[in-house]
Amino acid sequence: MTTTHTYDAVIVGAGGAGLRAALEASNDVRTAVISKLYPTRSHTGAAQGGMCAALANIEEDSPEWHAFDTVKGGDYLVDQPAAEIMANEAVEAVIELEHWGLPFNRTPDGKIDQRRFGGHTRNHGEAPVRRACYAADRTGHMILQTLYQQCIKRDVRFFNEFYVVDLLLSEGRAAGVVAYELATGELHVFRATSVLFATGGYGKMFKISSNAHTLTGDGMSVCYRRGIPLEDMEFFQFHPTGIYKMGILISEAVRGEGGILINHEGERFMERYAPTIKDLAPRDMVSRAIYQEVKEGRGIDGKDYVHLDVRHLDPEVIETKIPDVTEFARIYLGVEPTTDPVPIQPTAHYGMGGIPTDTDSRVVVGEDERVIPGLYAAGETACVSVHGANRLGTNSLLDIIVFGRRGGRHMAGFAAGAGHAPVEAGAEDEAADELQRRLGATGTERIADIRAELQELMTDLAGVVRTAAGLTEAQGKVRALRERYPRATVQDKGKLYNTDLMEAWELGALLDCAETLVAAALARDESRGGHYRDDHQLRDDENWLRHSLAYQDEGGVRLEYKPVKMGPYVPMERKY
């Protein structure tokens, strides 16, 4: 039995971007939010350190400096007009969240407090600047809660634990989505004039990852299978401070508050790699520095990790400004950070790439950026591109608010002015057939084995440092896993809460994303931001100052490219 629902606007995903879009769209048009989780489980809630905006509450600052840092931090692959919009709208975005009740930490005179964060500087790189607005080290948690609270206040309609498995396009525009209801196993068709994907990232393709189990690139895969390209997939951020072996994030705020990285010799090694801003260099540079220290034998006890040291900090600062991450070290490592250094290693954290969009969060296809009317994407699942080749810390929380809002506003306007695109009977058939194939698969392959092998190979061959040989090997291995995937058996044949079936589908999405990442990384023979090629160590603006677009093609991935939108900032060497 398939149930059909009709809305003006449908938002897929209930993290920060989805909820912010919902608050905007639901003001004007009939809006539904579909999430495979309960909204408050979304991974926005795991963000810790802050949200940057040039409020200048503590010291002089300006949106223009913020835009510059964003462009430089992204190694000049950022679309500069988008970065300018984000930096300019940041102040308003933070104030709006405060008005909605977000409990920001405060200065003694009652303003929103601000702290330092990696890559955010005064006057184009002079020194770190206090730009990150924060709520202890649970800023993302407070953003997610605040947005959800506002959704309750406005009675936004949610479909919780509905998993979107297909996008309906008709007459060249968005027509709706097909969702699988976890509680019942039934399919639902959601007709909509505008559809926005805000399904988050795909960091679970890596073994060492800060990402939730549920971050499997679902929305990106759904679009990719419908002919929409994925942009800049080769750019993935490895956060320098993941808990050793587990990958759980230790916020950059720890270094913002004065924590430092030390190697086996007790040396504060970032002084050598980034003499001006040291431990607060952008994440790609710090992760590579750790890799280099380990490679040269200066990991702790010669192993593949270094120490994050906060022993010199005031215990009061540790308890009030970074309490949660301190607790992570205590629980998961049995380490007391006030007396012992914390073992850390780079962890897969954030995909800069995603569904290509313009600054109204409209999905755009091809080199000429053709708009698909009614189709939108925002947040980590989108590529607008404000993060370019490397995202600065805090800019993800800003991105979801600014572009969630812009997308929500635009999709409401579009829905108000256009009718529904036609949806033919049986629109859900393709998804239904694919689900049946997954359920009916017989074979000895296990979903868990294929996923574990994927995660292992992606961390080993497509991680912090890459080579053509390694990526070629990765490409072969991902292809082999794709061939095994149809034979993977779903043990649970039932209809109720069949999370076994959902995990199988999620693995398919991860394989899609992994295939595009590897293909784009292999093609890009330069090093830029989060993409570092040991066999091509320099940035090559002449050939590579352009965005990749990965299309699904018979037999693999087809790559196209489009130019970067430039602006006032001329690419220069990236030193800190």
Next chain:
Amino acid sequence: MAEVVPLEVKIRRYNPEVSESAWWDTFHLEVEPTDRLLDALHEVKWRHDGTLALRRSCAHGICGSDAMLINGRNLLACKVLVKDVAPKVTVEPIRGLPVLKDLIVDMEPFFAQYRSVLPYLINDSGEPDRERPQSPEERERYDDTTKCILCAACTTSCPIYWGDEGYVGPAAIVNAHRFIFDSRDESAKDRLRILGEKSGVFRCRTTFNCTEDCPRGIKVTKAIQEVKRAILFERM
């Protein structure tokens, strides 16, 4: 090879497609002592029985998906390490909410109670251009209750809640407290009226289960006492 230890995991199962009544399954695993209990449950699901149903997402105690009754206490499976429960652990769904399948319960009654306390900032005095001022002391006043992740560990550990599903429960009170004591909010009176009704705070018998089981370390009973006092003495 990392060190492994034996772990016997006994899980309360329920699947109405299979049987009207619940049953127990026991799995014998070899897992690392520093693994999370959630990792052990994944080991069961991924290697032994794919039909096991549970909710989880972030796996480090912030999303609130995986509250379970673990050796008789409400805990997040991702914040319990194997070494702290080995060699044997018993896992059941949290109590007081209808079980839908295995460790998955119906969260709707819980969220309905949460929604009933007006869990959002209400301030109709007009919005200034900049942030509303709030001193660090005013901010500190409600800091503890902003930590809530809505995992339901507190509410479903409360004996009053088990016996009376009309009781709004600790988590809803925690979320009301978060706004009642926020200097920017103007609707404390409405929330106190709601919580002063017979389904509200005075059902609490101060058993402290909620405080003991909160994975975020929120002093839940203290928050409830503060709300009681605010109702009795009409002061915040």
